[in-house]
Structure formats: structure tokens, C-alpha cells
Amino acid sequence: MLEARRLSLARQSRQLFSDVSFSLEPGHALLLQGRNGAGKTSMLRILAGLARPDEGQICWNGTAISQSDNYLQSLLYLGHHAAVNTELSPTENLRYLSALHDDDSASIDDILCAVGLAGYEDVPAGQLSAGQQRRIALSRLWLSNSPLWILDEPLTALDVKAVAGLERRFKQHLDDGGMLIVTTHQPAILPESVTQRLELAALDPEADS
Numbered sequence: 001m002l003e004a005r006r007l008s009l010a011r012q013s014r015q016l017f018s019d020v021s022f023s024l025e026p027g028h029a030l031l032l033q034g035r036n037g038a039g040k041t042s043m044l045r046i047l048a049g050l051a052r053p054d055e056g057q058i059c060w061n062g063t064a065i066s067q068s069d070n071y072l073q074s075l076l077y078l079g080h081h082a083a084v085n086t087e088l089s090p091t092e093n094l095r096y097l098s099a100l101h102d103d104d105s106a107s108i109d110d111i112l113c114a115v116g117l118a119g120y121e122d123v124p125a126g127q128l129s130a131g132q133q134r135r136i137a138l139s140r141l142w143l144s145n146s147p148l149w150i151l152d153e154p155l156t157a158l159d160v161k162a163v164a165g166l167e168r169r170f171k172q173h174l175d176d177g178g179m180l181i182v183t184t185h186q187p188a189i190l191p192e193s194v195t196q197r198l199e200l201a202a203l204d205p206e207a208d209s
């Protein structure tokens with residue numbers, strides 16, 4: 001279980017969030033919402049252990065993440081920018097990514113097919129569209145066994161079919177007892193019965209305008 005306890009963060013003399021607490025159980029998702037600049041990416045980076053809050057603590061199965069010996073291995077974090085080597089083909093990118101992950105059981109061809117890149121396997125990623133490059137980055141969701149996924153705007157640049165594929169993958173992950181924390185402006189992609197929403201807006205100076 002992941003527990004965030006009384007997290008606070010200020011940036012550039014502005015309080016982004018204060019006293020934010022939540023807990024996330026296996027099989028459940030957290031949808032982080034808020035307008036541009038509300039602090040969603042900052043919150044996700046803190047949850048992923050890439051930055052520290054001004055105050056508060058995050059615990060993984062009862063242990064502070066800074067002390068946990070398995071938090072980072074339990075986590076898959078995908079940031080805003082597609083982590084794709086543009087000189088490599090989708091197949092080569094996936095071979096590289098699969099070496100980083102613990103699960104090599106899924107075939108690279110099957111994953112490329114699942115993310116809709118069949119027919120583009122050997123084209124340098126730099127010659128693919130933004131949405132196709134995003135699909136390469138999202139292939140990690142098919143490679144990873146990590147129980148906790150933290151995803152920053154994963155739907156950016158994706159078409160309807162790719163979004164539907166991701167929706168199915170999210171559901172499978174949650175059904176398997178995984179956890180998901182995600183920012184997206186398309187909340188319908190998450191199964192409502194197991195999703196809690198956290199809105200970072202209360203401290204936004206423009207919130208009432």
C-alpha cells in the first residue's frame with residue numbers, strides 16, 4: 001500500500017499544495033487533477049522519489065520510501081516526455097527497455113502489435129509521428145511487472161484507438177492487483193469504481209477567476 005501523509009510543496013514563493021494525504025490500495029487508481037501549473041507533475045515526481053516535499057512523508061507498505069529497500073523496484077514512472085531513442089527503431093527501443101525490466105516473457109513483436117506499431121517495427125523512431133513515439137514509450141506498460149505505475153499525461157498525442165488500448169491495459173493492471181496514479185484530462189479512461197480523485201486546486205490563486 002502507498003500512503004502519502006500531509007504533503008506540502010511551495011515553488012517560486014507559491015504554495016502548490018499543503019497537507020495533502022491519501023492512501024492507495026492494490027487494485028485501485030488515483031486520478032490527480034488540476035489546471036496547468038497546479039502542481040500535478042511536481043506531486044508525481046515526489047511520489048516517484050525524484051523530488052522531496054517541503055513537508056510530509058510517503059510510505060510504501062508502512063516504510064518511508066527513502067528507507068524502503070524495494071520501492072524503486074516496485075515503481076514504474078513515465079514522465080511527460082517520451083523516453084525514446086529517436087535513432088533506434090521501435091524493435092530496438094523495446095529490446096533496450098526490456099533489458100531494464102524484469103519481465104522478458106512478453107514477445108517484443110506482440111507488444112508492438114498491442115500498441116499499434118505493427119508495420120513500423122524497423123523504422124527509426126525519429127521518423128515516426130509524436131503519437132507513434134508515445135506508443136513506444138508506453139510499451140513499458142506491457143514490459144513491466146511493477147505493481148505501482150505513476151504516469152504523467154500518458155494520453156498525450158494518442159488517437160482514439162491507442163487510448164482504448166491503454167484503457168484495457170489499465171484495467172488489466174488494476175484487475176491483477178496493481179496500483180495506478182495518473183494525471184490526464186480524459187478521466188473516463190479509468191474504471192470509476194476503483195478510482196479516487198485528488199484535485200490540486202484549492203490553493204490556486206486563479207481558482208475563483
Ligand SMILES: Nc1ncnc2c1ncn2[C@@H]1O[C@H](COP(=O)(O)OP(=O)(O)OP(=O)(O)O)[C@@H](O)[C@H]1O
Binds near residue numbers: 012034037039040043
Ligand atoms: N524545478 C522547479 N523549480 C521552480 N519551479 C518549478 C519547478 N518545477 C515546477 N515549478 C513550478 O511549479 C508550478 C507547478 O508545476 P507543475 O509542472 O507541477 O504543474 P502541472 O500541474 O503539472 O502543470 P501542467 O498541467 O501544465 O503540466 C509551476 O508554476 C512551475 O513553474
